[in-house]
Amino acid sequence: MNGILCIDKPAGFTSFDVIAKLRGILKMRRLGHAGTLDPMATGVLPVFVGYATKACGMLPEEDKCYLAGFQLGQVTNTQDCTGKILETHEASGWIKSTVRDAFPCGEIMQIPPMYSAVSVNGKRLYELARQGKEIQRQARPATVSLYDFDFDPDTGTGSAEIKCSKGTYIRTLIHDMGQALGCGAVMTSLRRTQAAGFCLKDCHTLEEVQQLAQQNRISEIIIPIAEVFSDLPEIRLNPEQTTCYRHGVKLELTQLQSQLLPEQERYAVYGDPDGFLGTALTDRENGCLRIERNLCEPREVTA
Numbered sequence: 001m002n003g004i005l006c007i008d009k010p011a012g013f014t015s016f017d018v019i020a021k022l023r024g025i026l027k028m029r030r031l032g033h034a035g036t037l038d039p040m041a042t043g044v045l046p047v048f049v050g051y052a053t054k055a056c057g058m059l060p061e062e063d064k065c066y067l068a069g070f071q072l073g074q075v076t077n078t079q080d081c082t083g084k085i086l087e088t089h090e091a092s093g094w095i096k097s098t099v100r101d102a103f104p105c106g107e108i109m110q111i112p113p114m115y116s117a118v119s120v121n122g123k124r125l126y127e128l129a130r131q132g133k134e135i136q137r138q139a140r141p142a143t144v145s146l147y148d149f150d151f152d153p154d155t156g157t158g159s160a161e162i163k164c165s166k167g168t169y170i171r172t173l174i175h176d177m178g179q180a181l182g183c184g185a186v187m188t189s190l191r192r193t194q195a196a197g198f199c200l201k202d203c204h205t206l207e208e209v210q211q212l213a214q215q216n217r218i219s220e221i222i223i224p225i226a227e228v229f230s231d232l233p234e235i236r237l238n239p240e241q242t243t244c245y246r247h248g249v250k251l252e253l254t255q256l257q258s259q260l261l262p263e264q265e266r267y268a269v270y271g272d273p274d275g276f277l278g279t280a281l282t283d284r285e286n287g288c289l290r291i292e293r294n295l296c297e298p299r300e301v302t303a
Helices: 015-026 050-055 096-101 125-130 170-181 206-214 225-229 239-246 253-259
Strands: 003-009 031-033 042-049 064-072 074-076 085-088 106-110 140-152 157-164 185-195 234-236 266-271 275-283 288-294
Touching: 003 015, 003 050, 003 206, 003 225, 015 031, 015 042, 015 206, 042 050, 050 225, 050 288, 064 170, 074 170, 074 185, 096 140, 096 170, 106 170, 157 170, 157 185, 170 185, 225 275, 234 253, 239 266, 239 275, 239 288, 253 288, 266 288
Parallel strands: 042 185, 234 266
Antiparallel strands: 003 042, 031 042, 064 157, 064 185, 074 085, 106 140, 140 157, 266 275, 275 288
């Protein structure tokens, strides 16, 4: 079994909890996920199954979309409503346009929160935070687009629909909005609606996966790994080229000239009769096609 299984992650589960649960359901250990979600968050969690785990960390589509709820008037140590309250302020009286204008958008530099999985000198920030330590963090670039924004001035609560680059912390965007306003703000809910090119309509609950597994129908919801790379131009190999490629032999670009595009370096590679093999890069300096990642099952060895 190889491909992608899109899970609608439930609240209260870590991303690793989902993997552990699926290992029990699918009776297999070779599983990985793309894009960690906090326990309070729900939504799109692409899980890589079998040899598709080799594609973790190399997805073409890395932007993500979220629907986040927030509350003005508080500052917590985790930047969300699950943390210890550090400050409280008046939350009412703000108008929607002022609050919206304070939300960080565009090309920004973001400081990762202490309660995060970012590693500094071999230590996860959340490990240090749990020890009561706070260290200097390096700001990182992020790209943020605000698609929709709603706000209730009476309660100081609202929601934001956000598209952002990989590695952006939504609770930090909300925290920074609160800091800009001077009253503080915390994230109260988070639902990821899109990741790695997949959206909520592609997802299944753990309960649905359990039921399909009991019916031996899991294959019906496994998405072929080739779909992740469907936007890449294709190179099609004949049987002889396929055998060479699978054995790590670099193919000369002159053999593939009719399929190459000007200035295009990355391709999805298909073999005859194997289908999708993985991704490759054109090494024009040395005139060869270089394997980036093999994502296919090994051929069975016959006597």
